Amino acid sequence: MKRWLALLLFSFGIGLYCLLPFLWFVLTSLKSPAELTAIPPKLIPAFQWGFYLSALEKHGLLRYVGNSAIVAGLATFVSIVIGSLAAYAMARFQLAWTRFYLLLLLAISMFPQIAIAGPVWTILNRLDSLNTYHGLVAAYIALTLPLAIWILTTFFREVPREIEEAALIDGCSRLQALRKVVLPIAAPGILTAALLVFIYCWNEFFFALIIMTDPQVQTLPVGIALFPGEYTMPWGEIAAASTLATLPLIALTLIFQRGIVRGLAAGAVKG
């Protein structure tokens, strides 16, 4: 009983530690302007929606949300489609260089962003793709593909070969077998990969900052970062915008929770 209580307190402590920043800005977003600067700070806010309204109306938050959804959604979709095909090949065919490719991918994904930012910017500039959705999407696909391929390869390896062979004999081509049998079986893994890629793109700041300089196409993290004016620091609006930016991720994670847990666990066992 005592151990049980200690464990509970311990987990509660860790949870609180992780969630504290989030809690803080959620509470801040619900304060009134006066409470914002009150000393001593008030823990329980007045539950006013003023900052949300002002973030949406004055700062054009919805536009940023829309841009982020388009960029992250597109990048995730393309990354998962290409990643699935690549991972399928890595998992199924006895390619001579499979191991090497996978290690290379891992190495590439470890490059610090700052190291490739210059070249990426130059390429996109030459292609006249700065300040376009497809420019940022292209950069995100390159950034997330190694991750997607790594996760998906693990999952495809776990789909028994015989099931796929049964599909081939039952009348499928390779691609049909992939679509009708392998992908549905690997669905939890694909969902996990998709969510991780989506979260990465949704949160990504640095590339978005240098590629998207036009406020019309900027994404959420950049948009929020540019809330402060020359003489103002709109803490309330920033907190409200951050809360809104986090909600879709929480919602997605909760909706797909079971699949993800299955996915992560399945991936973990095999390693």
Place this chain on the structure above:
Amino acid sequence: MGKHFGANEILKDISFEVGDGEFCILLGPSGCGKSTILRLIAGLEEPTRGAVRLGGERIDHLPPRDRDIAFVFQTYALYPHMSVFDNLAFALRMRGASRDEIETKVRDAARLLEIETLLERRPQALSGGQRQRVALGRAIVRQPKVFLFDEPLSNLDAALRATMRVELARLHRRLGATIVYVTHDQAEALTLGEKIVVLHQGIIQQIDSAAEIYHRPVNTRVARFVGSPQMNMLDGTVDETGSLFRCGHLQLNLSAFLGRPLVQFAGESLTLGIRAEDLEPVSPDQGWLRGEVEIIEDLGSDRFVHIQCNHFELIARAGREFALERRQTVGLNAAPGRMHFFQNERRIEP
């Protein structure tokens, strides 16, 4: 056909024919290449050389889906994300069958296999035996030209395996299907097979009926592999008269068991083989040779007795009425005409 995997030669120029409606068994120890043959027929592997013909036409260049062949896997390989009905219907749907046709064929197959009540379930919710039936059903609904079975019963418990064995035989008779069936279980092979192909290390040893394989094995490999317990084998030489077989300190007089003496092999090295059921323990003052009882395996219907005769271990089958104890000295009687002789591993006829 021949098949290499890298530097490994898995199949060395094998060739055999299966007649229309025939139940053909590929029998051999694990790693002998029998499953590879099945995969070559199905198109899951490509032969390094040679051809696969179906009804006279070459099919080895066709992808698996165009070969009109059904495959039942050892692991069943059911689609886990589909209901039993959809598992059965999958191949028909892929071939663009109409809704009515699918419904009829799936229901018919389900009735035949007595799995009608399971059609809505997912494979996870089925027992091993039920999964086996679904896997069979998936093959049957397609009415393919050939059925390929890859050790389909090896994941079932002994009782269920025996039942399914009989059901498979019955099914074969009802459908008149052409079947190529891989197994390492010789009981399965002997009960099911009309034609048995015995393989060893990628080479066909013998193609024959079950009775021929059992009673006239062409070499020592087949003789050792087929039959349980293993055939007793004694290496020795024949004396000048052709009727005395010397094997270490043992001297066996063959004159009573052979129609005519082995004169043409006088002085040569031979292997004498005799099955346990052709060797019977009798009282010590009778019989052909003597030995000491070491182990008694009581299988209920039979008792197999391991007997030490001058440093050779022989296995004999004892009747239920004969009293036996360990360390007891017994005589052994051999059945006339049931001895096998091999020279350089090949069967020779006395």
